[in-house]
Amino acid sequence: MLAMNYRGPRRVRIDHKPYPEIKHPEDAIVRVTRSCICGSDLHLYNGNVPDTRVGMTFGHEFIGVVEVIGSEVEKVKVGDNVLVPFNVACGKCVFCQQGLFGNCHESNTQASAVGGIFGYSHTAGGYDGGQAEYVRVPYANVGPTVIPEGMDPDDAVLLTDVVPTGYQAAEMGGIQPGDTVVVFGAGPVGIMAARCAWLFGAGRVIVLDEVEYRLEFARNYAPCEAYNFKEMDDPVVFIKKITDWMGADVCIDAVGAEASGSALQTITGRKLLLQAGSATALHWAINSVKKGGIVSVVGVYGPTDNLVPIGNVVNKGITIRANQTSVKRLLPRLIEHVQNGVLNPKALITHRVPLEDIADAYYMFSNKLDNCIKTVLIPPSAKG
Ligand SMILES: NC(=O)c1ccc[n+]([C@@H]2O[C@H](COP(=O)([O-])OP(=O)(O)OC[C@H]3O[C@@H](n4cnc5c(N)ncnc54)[C@H](O)[C@@H]3O)[C@@H](O)[C@H]2O)c1
Ligand SMILES: [Zn+2]
Numbered sequence: 177m178l179a180m181n182y183r184g185p186r187r188v189r190i191d192h193k194p195y196p197e198i199k200h201p202e203d204a205i206v207r208v209t210r211s212c213i214c215g216s217d218l219h220l221y222n223g224n225v226p227d228t229r230v231g232m233t234f235g236h237e238f239i240g241v242v243e244v245i246g247s248e249v250e251k252v253k254v255g256d257n258v259l260v261p262f263n264v265a266c267g268k269c270v271f272c273q274q275g276l277f278g279n280c281h282e283s284n285t286q287a288s289a290v291g292g293i294f295g296y297s298h299t300a301g302g303y304d305g306g307q308a309e310y311v312r313v314p315y316a317n318v319g320p321t322v323i324p325e326g327m328d329p330d331d332a333v334l335l336t337d338v339v340p341t342g343y344q345a346a347e348m349g350g351i352q353p354g355d356t357v358v359v360f361g362a363g364p365v366g367i368m369a370a371r372c373a374w375l376f377g378a379g380r381v382i383v384l385d386e387v388e389y390r391l392e393f394a395r396n397y398a399p400c401e402a403y404n405f406k407e408m409d410d411p412v413v414f415i416k417k418i419t420d421w422m423g424a425d426v427c428i429d430a431v432g433a434e435a436s437g438s439a440l441q442t443i444t445g446r447k448l449l450l451q452a453g454s455a456t457a458l459h460w461a462i463n464s465v466k467k468g469g470i471v472s473v474v475g476v477y478g479p480t481d482n483l484v485p486i487g488n489v490v491n492k493g494i495t496i497r498a499n500q501t502s503v504k505r506l507l508p509r510l511i512e513h514v515q516n517g518v519l520n521p522k523a524l525i526t527h528r529v530p531l532e533d534i535a536d537a538y539y540m541f542s543n544k545l546d547n548c549i550k551t552v553l554i555p556p557s558a559k560g
């Protein structure tokens with residue numbers, strides 16, 4: 177089968193790989209009909225995530241058709257059209273039982289760090305992902321969810337990550353009616369977080385990025401105020417100034433380890449890898465939230481060693497909430513929101529690319545070319 181193959185930083189290609197096989201009675205094999213590239217894949221692509229092994233297939237956002245099931249799979253059957261949450265989760269451990277599917281204790285040998293994730297580094301279990309024609313889906317009684325009749329596949333594929341992550345970012349912000357919410361990052365996740373902030377009762381939503389076409393997209397889609405931080409002397413002062421010098425009630429970091437905007441952070445976090453990614457957006461979030469406010473972090477960082485202004489967190493009495501998204505927990509509500517037209521995920525899709533052209537697709541998304549917001553990859557297996 178065709179599958180994406182990671183060859184080292186900024187080198188990916190399409191290759192032939194063996195078909196995945198059932199390894200456990202609860203496995204299923206899914207024939208992929210659509211997959212996407214996430215901002216999280218860019219951290220892998222750029223070589224910023226430890227233990228990303230050459231030969232891995234990335235891809236944690238995918239939908240497809242169940243082709244084979246193990247002897248203990250009961251919740252899905254052969255022929256079902258399913259969307260597969262990006263978390264690999266057992267459904268039984270103490271964390272899964274609380275709905276914390278992103279923190280599953282069984283699906284990753286490095287259990288105390290993070291739950292399993294499809295197509296991520298071996299720090300997240302080392303599972304091959306869905307930027308391929310076929311994928312092995314472990315714990316098939318837990319993750320895969322039958323796509324409701326009539327749902328557009330483009331909406332379904334975005335329900336595997338972007339929609340729940342944007343939603344959870346807003347949810348973790350504990351937004352109160354009328355709150356001012358600032359979202360750092362106008363990638364697909366930040367745009368969705370800004371959209372969802374309204375659902376929790378925000379009174380004002382502000383997005384910061386440095387890429388003009390993304391700011392324009394956010395302005396129309398969320399809708400929101402959107403500003404280019406490159407045009408500011410200091411983004412923190414800017415936020416304070418437009419919030420009566422109080423700061424925002426809630427700040428959301430939807431950027432993560434590859435933030436730009438600070439030479440020190442970029443050199444230590446992205447070039448020399450002396451810390452686990454550049455913490456620029458996190459700094460700005462902590463420093464521009466009001467005293468007693470909440471900082472919600474969905475941007476992904478490496479495991480240890482970030483230069484974080486913890487003194488300001490203490491002095492301002494800030495609550496920081498952060499997590500990998502628990503997709504499965506949020507799906508029932510979000511499927512309803514899509515069906516009722518409250519959320520329109522597929523509008524984020526700007527590009528459709530054959531899986532065979534994956535190297536070009538990564539290059540375009542990573543370098544923010546051609547007004548790219550979200551790319552859907554169509555594998556030959558989509559034709560059945
Ligand atoms: N927690 C989770 O479960 C989860 C799920 C999906 C994605 N993520 C993470 O969310 C983040 C965003 O994902 P995405 O797909 O939107 O990625 P993306 O790379 O498309 O978007 C990131 C955006 O941040 C902007 N940016 C860079 N530096 C900035 C700064 N200092 N301030 C404001 N904006 C800045 C970039 O220009 C870009 O538009 C990534 O870190 C990704 O790994 C987390
Ligand atoms: Zn993702």
Ligand SMILES: [Zn+2]
Binds near residue numbers: 266270280281
């Ligand atoms: Zn579990």
